[in-house]
Amino acid sequence: MPSLELPKLPLGDAIEWFVRWLIKNLSAIFDFIREVLNAITGAFSDGLLWVHPVFLIVIFGLFIWLITNKLTALLSAIGLALVWNMGLWSQLVDTLVLVVVAVVIALLIGIPTGILMTRSRKLEGAMRPVLDFMQTMPPFVYLIPAVMLFGIGVVPGLFATVIFAIPPPVRLTYLGITQVPEEMKEMAIAFGANDRQVLAKVELPLSLPSIMAGVNQCIMLGISMVVIASMIGAGGLGEVVMRSVSRLDLSLGFESGLAIVILAMVLDRMSRNIGSGKETPLSRIMKNYKKHRKQKEIEQSA
Amino acid sequence: MTAKIEAKNLVKIYGENTDKALELFNQGLSRSEIIQETGLTVGVAGVDFEIAEGEIFVVIGLSGSGKSTLLRCINGLLMPTAGSLLVDGKAVEKLNDEQLRKLRGEKISMVFQHFALLPNRTITDNVAFGLELRGVPYEERRERAQKALVSVGLEEWKDKLPEELSGGMKQRVGLARALLMDSDILLMDEPFGALDALIRAEMQEELISLQREIKKTVVFVTHDLDEALRLGDRIAIMRDGAIEQIGTADEILSDPANEYVEKFLQGIDVSKILDANSISKWPREVIRETEGISVALHRMKKADTDYLFVLGTRNKLVGMILREDVLKLAKEKNKSIQDIIKETNTVQSDIIMRDVYPELRNAEKDLAVVDDSGRFLGVITHSILLMTLDERKGGDGIAES
Numbered sequence: 001m002p003s004l005e006l007p008k009l010p011l012g013d014a015i016e017w018f019v020r021w022l023i024k025n026l027s028a029i030f031d032f033i034r035e036v037l038n039a040i041t042g043a044f045s046d047g048l049l050w051v052h053p054v055f056l057i058v059i060f061g062l063f064i065w066l067i068t069n070k071l072t073a074l075l076s077a078i079g080l081a082l083v084w085n086m087g088l089w090s091q092l093v094d095t096l097v098l099v100v101v102a103v104v105i106a107l108l109i110g111i112p113t114g115i116l117m118t119r120s121r122k123l124e125g126a127m128r129p130v131l132d133f134m135q136t137m138p139p140f141v142y143l144i145p146a147v148m149l150f151g152i153g154v155v156p157g158l159f160a161t162v163i164f165a166i167p168p169p170v171r172l173t174y175l176g177i178t179q180v181p182e183e184m185k186e187m188a189i190a191f192g193a194n195d196r197q198v199l200a201k202v203e204l205p206l207s208l209p210s211i212m213a214g215v216n217q218c219i220m221l222g223i224s225m226v227v228i229a230s231m232i233g234a235g236g237l238g239e240v241v242m243r244s245v246s247r248l249d250l251s252l253g254f255e256s257g258l259a260i261v262i263l264a265m266v267l268d269r270m271s272r273n274i275g276s277g278k279e280t281p282l283s284r285i286m287k288n289y290k291k292h293r294k295q296k297e298i299e300q301s302a
Numbered sequence: 303m304t305a306k307i308e309a310k311n312l313v314k315i316y317g318e319n320t321d322k323a324l325e326l327f328n329q330g331l332s333r334s335e336i337i338q339e340t341g342l343t344v345g346v347a348g349v350d351f352e353i354a355e356g357e358i359f360v361v362i363g364l365s366g367s368g369k370s371t372l373l374r375c376i377n378g379l380l381m382p383t384a385g386s387l388l389v390d391g392k393a394v395e396k397l398n399d400e401q402l403r404k405l406r407g408e409k410i411s412m413v414f415q416h417f418a419l420l421p422n423r424t425i426t427d428n429v430a431f432g433l434e435l436r437g438v439p440y441e442e443r444r445e446r447a448q449k450a451l452v453s454v455g456l457e458e459w460k461d462k463l464p465e466e467l468s469g470g471m472k473q474r475v476g477l478a479r480a481l482l483m484d485s486d487i488l489l490m491d492e493p494f495g496a497l498d499a500l501i502r503a504e505m506q507e508e509l510i511s512l513q514r515e516i517k518k519t520v521v522f523v524t525h526d527l528d529e530a531l532r533l534g535d536r537i538a539i540m541r542d543g544a545i546e547q548i549g550t551a552d553e554i555l556s557d558p559a560n561e562y563v564e565k566f567l568q569g570i571d572v573s574k575i576l577d578a579n580s581i582s583k584w585p586r587e588v589i590r591e592t593e594g595i596s597v598a599l600h601r602m603k604k605a606d607t608d609y610l611f612v613l614g615t616r617n618k619l620v621g622m623i624l625r626e627d628v629l630k631l632a633k634e635k636n637k638s639i640q641d642i643i644k645e646t647n648t649v650q651s652d653i654i655m656r657d658v659y660p661e662l663r664n665a666e667k668d669l670a671v672v673d674d675s676g677r678f679l680g681v682i683t684h685s686i687l688l689m690t691l692d693e694r695k696g697g698d699g700i701a702e703s
């Protein structure tokens with residue numbers, strides 16, 4: 001049988017060459033990004049760790065109560081107290097900071113990208129395979145260029161987490177806006193709105209539930225990536241998980257895993273309610289305030 | 303007089319790269335041929351019309367006939383592929399974005415079939431939406447919006463959300479939102495299409511009485527013929543993107559331009575559309591109150607009738623005289639008819655034909671039709687009523703009872 005051996009296409013080599021080129025020519029930029037992100041995450045972690053855990057748990061509990069309800073807040077506080085009790089408090093704070101910073105960056109890039117996709121069919125067509133690639137590429141693979149670009153530490157972990165967590169907010173923002181009824185957009189245009197007004201007054205408010213689902217998904221993916229990111233020195237709870245795996249330490253593994261589950265559940269319940277229009281203590285306070293102001297107005301005019 | 307809105311050979315073809323489709327259209331190919339050839343749909347196929355200021359212009363047609371497309375060309379939501387659309391003499395397709403926004407924000411308002419109320423805003427904020435886009439300060443626009451809500455009878459609902467309102471109320475909100483803009487032109491895209499029959503009739507009445515006050519130029523799209531005939535000062539019937547006939551309700555009903563229009567008109571209930579005035583006839587003879595009995599007898603004989611309507615100055619209806627009374631009077635040698643004038647049954651000229659039936663049944667003789675100031679306009683007899691029904695139904699001359 002004749003051999004069908006063709007020369008192998010140097011795909012992987014091409015990517016490697018590209019990343020090396022980036023390092024060689026743009027290292028100043030990557031260094032700058034690393035310094036900035038290091039400073040931000042460091043300041044956050046230090047700030048949160050400076051406060052006593054009990055005090056912080058109470059503050060978190062109150063905040064969660066404001067945007068959800070009493071039961072969720074109580075259970076969240078108990079969960080966080082349990083993590084403290086297991087001696088994983090500082091790791092929890094590190095992980096929380098990592099997730100929050102990564103999610104903020106992912107949303108800052110993802111939501112505008114989703115909006116731009118609704119404006120340009122070309123961009124939408126180009127982004128679709130890119131998003132598929134980002135979502136299905138095994139997340140471990142991102143660690144390699146991350147380390148090459150940023151070295152070992154928190155920042156490459158952030159980089160990998162952002163890439164992994166960005167597709168849901170992009171997709172769900174795009175989906176939410178395209179699902180706004182055509183008649184609503186037409187109405188705004190017919191009353192003299194420009195493109196920016198259509199976006200701000202019709203499309204974004206009406207697609208808010210979908211966008212918030214994207215935010216929620218972004219947080220969840222961020223948490224799952226944080227464990228993987230600890231392989232390149234991102235620290236936090238993931239590092240404890242890795243250590244327990246390498247030592248086959250079941251008790252430590254269970255505890256650190258449970259701490260991640262608790263963090264995930266707390267963040268999920270918090271972000272799930274936003275934008276759903278459900279009544280929360282905060283919305284009640286706002287309503288009462290508005291009522292109070294109106295009454296004052298009536299009294300004044302009388 | 304210049305037209306408020308004018309279309310000149312207006313063509314709208316959907317899709318990109320319309321050049322080839324336009325060329326085929328200019329060669330006279332039909333809509334289906336153009337779809338087959340290019341895959342593009344011709345929405346509006348070369349339409350000409352003029353709409354005068356203050357008139358209600360109804361565009362009617364089956365779904366897909368291009369009526370909504372035509373409407374959206376007026377405020378530039380859709381741009382014509384060829385031809386021109388003029389508002390106050392200015393071509394809409396030649397305006398830049400800024401001028402177009404100004405036109406929409408100040409001169410033309412629109413009412414939508416499915417109301418298009420923003421579900422996250424209160425009724426007041428929905429009504430104030432146009433003013434908000436215009437940059438009117440918060441307090442002022444809320445105040446004006448609430449005044450507009452009073453005028454449509456919804457002031458109690460001002461802080462509610464749209465989901466809490468019924469369909470008819472929602473469309474009142476939509477109407478208030480459009481009226482608040484104080485624009486000259488009102489575009490209405492099947493505004494009552496999503497409402498049930500009773501509410502629809504009510505809203506039509508409201509629109510008619512509202513129009514008497516505001517006198518806007520209204521372009522009203524509908525697929526309901528009864529609605530078109532009821533509201534329209536003039537009506538345009540569309541098919542496959544082209545206008546088959548433009549005219550007043552009377553012109554279209556009495557003189558359909560072609561077979562399609564005739565078919566379109568079939569199945570409508572004329573008794574709901576025609577009013578007493580349009581079916582009445584001038585009697586063969588009438589008599590003035592100053593005339594004498596010999597004249598009366600002569601005319602009764604000539605017209606072969608046993609009664610005459612008596613008219614005063616400026617055709618004011620005074621009453622009627624009966625033949626038997628005239629004969630009695632003749633024996634007494636009294637020459638004046640003043641003493642024998644009797645009251646007569648009358649109907650107002652604008653009541654619809656359906657409501658004429660019971661009046662006619664109760665009448666002693668035939669029904670006199672009078673206008674607001676009591677002037678005599680004509681008479682309705684049983685035979686006139688039956689003949690009218692028969693004619694409009696396209697029967698063969700003999701009325702069946």
